[in-house]
Amino acid sequence: MSPELESYGKAVRSLRRRIALTLVTRRAVAAIAVWAFLWGTLALAGRATALAAAPPLWAGLILLFGVIISVSVHALRAVPAWETLQAHLDARSRAGGLAMTGAAGWEASLPPPAVTRVRWKARRAGGLLLASLLYAAACLLVPMPAAASHRRLDVQREAERVAQDLRTLEEEKVVDEERASKLSEDLAAVVKEASGNDPVKTWEALDHLEQAVRAAARQAGEDAAAAAQRLSRAESLAGALAEDGAQLSPRELSDAMADLSRRVKEALGEGAESSAAAPRTGAIDSKELRDLAQKLGSGRQGKLEALRRLSAAGLIDGKTLKEAERAAGSGSSELAQYLSEHPGEGGEPKEEIGGRGGVTRGRGDAQMTWQYPGAEEEGAKFQERELPPAALAALKESRRVGMSRSEPEPAVAAANGGALAGAAAGGGSASKQPVLPRHRAAVKKYFERGGSR
Amino acid sequence: MSAQPLLSKAELAPAAESAGRLLAELDRILLGRTELHRMVLAGVLARGHILLEGVPGVGKTALVKALGQLLDLEFGRVQFTPDLMPGDILGTHILQETGGGRREMTFQKGPVFTNLLLADEINRASPKTQSALLEAMQEGAVTLLGTTRELPRPFFVLASQNPIELEGTYPLPEAQLDRFLFKLNVAGVSAEVLEGIIATRRRGEAPAPSYRLAREELPRLFDVMDRIVLPRPVARYVARLVAATHPGGREATQEVRDYVSYGASPRAAIAMAESARALALLAGRPSAGFEDVQTVAPAVLNHRVLLGYKARFDGVDSGAIVSRLLQSLDPAGLELPAGVEVV
Numbered sequence: 001m002s003p004e005l006e007s008y009g010k011a012v013r014s015l016r017r018r019i020a021l022t023l024v025t026r027r028a029v030a031a032i033a034v035w036a037f038l039w040g041t042l043a044l045a046g047r048a049t050a051l052a053a054a055p056p057l058w059a060g061l062i063l064l065f066g067v068i069i070s071v072s073v074h075a076l077r078a079v080p081a082w083e084t085l086q087a088h089l090d091a092r093s094r095a096g097g098l099a100m101t102g103a104a105g106w107e108a109s110l111p112p113p114a115v116t117r118v119r120w121k122a123r124r125a126g127g128l129l130l131a132s133l134l135y136a137a138a139c140l141l142v143p144m145p146a147a148a149s150h151r152r153l154d155v156q157r158e159a160e161r162v163a164q165d166l167r168t169l170e171e172e173k174v175v176d177e178e179r180a181s182k183l184s185e186d187l188a189a190v191v192k193e194a195s196g197n198d199p200v201k202t203w204e205a206l207d208h209l210e211q212a213v214r215a216a217a218r219q220a221g222e223d224a225a226a227a228a229q230r231l232s233r234a235e236s237l238a239g240a241l242a243e244d245g246a247q248l249s250p251r252e253l254s255d256a257m258a259d260l261s262r263r264v265k266e267a268l269g270e271g272a273e274s275s276a277a278a279p280r281t282g283a284i285d286s287k288e289l290r291d292l293a294q295k296l297g298s299g300r301q302g303k304l305e306a307l308r309r310l311s312a313a314g315l316i317d318g319k320t321l322k323e324a325e326r327a328a329g330s331g332s333s334e335l336a337q338y339l340s341e342h343p344g345e346g347g348e349p350k351e352e353i354g355g356r357g358g359v360t361r362g363r364g365d366a367q368m369t370w371q372y373p374g375a376e377e378e379g380a381k382f383q384e385r386e387l388p389p390a391a392l393a394a395l396k397e398s399r400r401v402g403m404s405r406s407e408p409e410p411a412v413a414a415a416n417g418g419a420l421a422g423a424a425a426g427g428g429s430a431s432k433q434p435v436l437p438r439h440r441a442a443v444k445k446y447f448e449r450g451g452s453r
Numbered sequence: 454m455s456a457q458p459l460l461s462k463a464e465l466a467p468a469a470e471s472a473g474r475l476l477a478e479l480d481r482i483l484l485g486r487t488e489l490h491r492m493v494l495a496g497v498l499a500r501g502h503i504l505l506e507g508v509p510g511v512g513k514t515a516l517v518k519a520l521g522q523l524l525d526l527e528f529g530r531v532q533f534t535p536d537l538m539p540g541d542i543l544g545t546h547i548l549q550e551t552g553g554g555r556r557e558m559t560f561q562k563g564p565v566f567t568n569l570l571l572a573d574e575i576n577r578a579s580p581k582t583q584s585a586l587l588e589a590m591q592e593g594a595v596t597l598l599g600t601t602r603e604l605p606r607p608f609f610v611l612a613s614q615n616p617i618e619l620e621g622t623y624p625l626p627e628a629q630l631d632r633f634l635f636k637l638n639v640a641g642v643s644a645e646v647l648e649g650i651i652a653t654r655r656r657g658e659a660p661a662p663s664y665r666l667a668r669e670e671l672p673r674l675f676d677v678m679d680r681i682v683l684p685r686p687v688a689r690y691v692a693r694l695v696a697a698t699h700p701g702g703r704e705a706t707q708e709v710r711d712y713v714s715y716g717a718s719p720r721a722a723i724a725m726a727e728s729a730r731a732l733a734l735l736a737g738r739p740s741a742g743f744e745d746v747q748t749v750a751p752a753v754l755n756h757r758v759l760l761g762y763k764a765r766f767d768g769v770d771s772g773a774i775v776s777r778l779l780q781s782l783d784p785a786g787l788e789l790p791a792g793v794e795v796v
Binding site: 080085102103118120122 | 744796
């Protein structure tokens with residue numbers, strides 16, 4: 001091919017490429033403009049109605065990319081054919097048809113190809129594109145408080161409060177690290193999924209979490225109060241033994257030391273540390289007992305301090321704290337009373353002594369005791385025994401006929417058919433008020449007086 | 454690419470040189486009308502008839518006479534008048550006595566039996582007489598009393614008409630107009646040209662031609678012209694142009710839709726293609742291009758586009774419509790979307 005014809009070939013290729021680029025750009029701009037308008041409208045509708053969330057931007061961009069590919073392919077089909085562009089260059093160059101006919105033998109007569117420029121009047125398309133993009137941006141960014149509240153539920157403040165409680169519990173070792181982490185994750189999930197479309201679900205979840213935290217705090221408070229009380233009692237016993245242990249007989253002292261050991265174990269809980277802290281039953285001097293009492297007092301104060309912090313954080317109420325403080329401080333007074341009532345006998349705490357009965361002499365139940373200590377460890381058991389059949393049958397055939405506040409009088413009650421015998425009913429009333437025997441005379445007198453009126 | 458091979462330079466050069474010399478001689482004889490001469494010569498090479506329109510005294514007759522002298526062809530002239538009869542042009546049978554005393558009808562040829570006929574002021578004759586030229590112009594033959602007589606080859610009609618003085622004239626019918634390859638407007642010349650005429654010509658007489666094309670050379674010119682290649686895109690452009698002159702055409706302009714009653718005939722397309730080839734020959738090219746078509750299009754289409762009454766009211770002529778059509782129609786037919794163009 002001659003250089004002249006080759007230059008025409010290059011010019012045609014270049015023109016074809018530029019036309020293709022222009023057409024693709026033109027279509028792409030139109031597609032982007034339409035996309036931006038539709039996307040903005042969709043986003044605006046989604047935000048305004050809250051019926052559906054606004055479609056994600058990445059999905060729209062993928063859709064836009066597909067549309068651009070599609071319109072590009074369509075635009076490339078509209079690029080004029082090679083022969084048409086060759087004819088155009090022939091006309092523009094005033095080649096007199098030589099460029100179209102190949103100019104075999106006439107290459108020297110071919111004028112140089114005309115310089116062409118592809119022009120696209122893009123002002124209108126550019127304006128439309130700009131307007132549509134601005135519209136889409138406005139649809140995405142315009143503030144819509146009403147719509148936002150419909151869509152999102154702001155529970156940040158409540159969640160922060162629960163998280164603060166949770167942190168307090170974690171710092172006070174009320175909940176272990178694993179459970180705290182689990183609760184934190186649950187809380188974060190609730191905040192993330194909080195939706196205005198279903199606020200009840202979110203509030204219920206938050207309430208559940210808060211209740212779980214509160215329950216843990218309450219349980220911890222009760223445990224701490226009980227532990228403080230046990231520590232207080234053990235502390236009081238240790239202190240008392242240190243002061244007055246010499247007055248006890250060896251057997252009483254041994255029992256007291258065993259009791260003290262048991263109480264310390266209960267107060268400190270199971271474990272190696274508590275076992276080490278527990279006193280040995282046997283030889284122990286008063287100094288060791290005072291040290292033990294001091295340690296127990298420190299532990300009690302620590303428990304109380306923890307309870308106060310929980311109370312300050314609002315996790316337990318003031319009543320629980322006061323009861324715990326009262327329980328923690330009651331050990332010494334009870335022991336002092338016990339010791340004053342049983343001088344030289346040693347003994348057990350008052351509430352564990354049963355079987356005395358009566359209104360003023362303590363509880364009537366008696367503790368089931370064995371003849372000698374350690375019988376239960378040796379496998380001794382109480383023997384089960386059935387009641388005699390006659391007595392059981394009498395109970396089964398018995399029938400309640402009435403109730404009275406005072407002690408019944410069997411003979412009179414049997415003769416009159418019960419406490420309600422002879423009771424007068426109100427005239428025609430559906431509710432019948434039984435008249436007790438001691439009121440019977442006053443009621444009778446009242447009705448008799450009414451007949452004289 | 455066209456399947457038809459291009460003429461070589463050796464084949465084309467003699468014909469192009471002869472045509473060029475003819476053109477140069479015409480320019481020498483008649484001053485200041487180079488473009489008109491080129492179109493007239495293109496019409497002759499395309500073997501078409503030409504209608505020259507212009508006011509009196511602008512050199513229409515002188516041009517035809519000079520052309521007849523340069524081509525070394527038989528030249529005949531008919532002055533069309535209102536009382537001119539067809540027989541006055543075509544010829545007539547007369548009763549003639551033979552040598553043996555017998556009398557018989559013999560045919561007396563009219564002035565149409567020539568190679569180059571100047572029909573001067575053709576629109577002054579009646580339609581009946583004007584129509585007498587229809588067969589001669591299209592078929593190159595004359596039929597009288599059932600006998601068809603061939604006209605000498607080549608046969609050209611170069612008619613002139615006066616656009617003013619319309620009183621007592623008969624506008625050419627459309628069928629007659631369509632038979633003219635070109636309708637050329639012969640306008641006045643510039644002052645510089647007039648000065649040259651006055652200074653170099655006594656009584657305005659044209660100088661004698663210094664070159665004559667031999668009678669046998671003209672057919673060779675025609676042969677070469679027939680081998681001028683018309684590329685397919687150019688042929689398509691010609692077809693689109695003609696189609697666009699019709700109000701219902703796909704690429705018709707708004708002016709065409711508004712003012713044109715009837716568009717150009719297929720004969721116009723043929724005339725445009727042939728005359729484009731002739732222009733290529735005059736330019737010394739083996740192929741016709743878009744610019745050749747654009748050059749001949751006004752002369753081919755002007756008299757073939759029939760305007761409606763609205764055009765007359767608005768003062769729009771066919772030249773303006775064709776000119777607008779040529780501007781709006783992309784030669785190569787790129788068909789780019791709106792707003793995109795190649796400049």
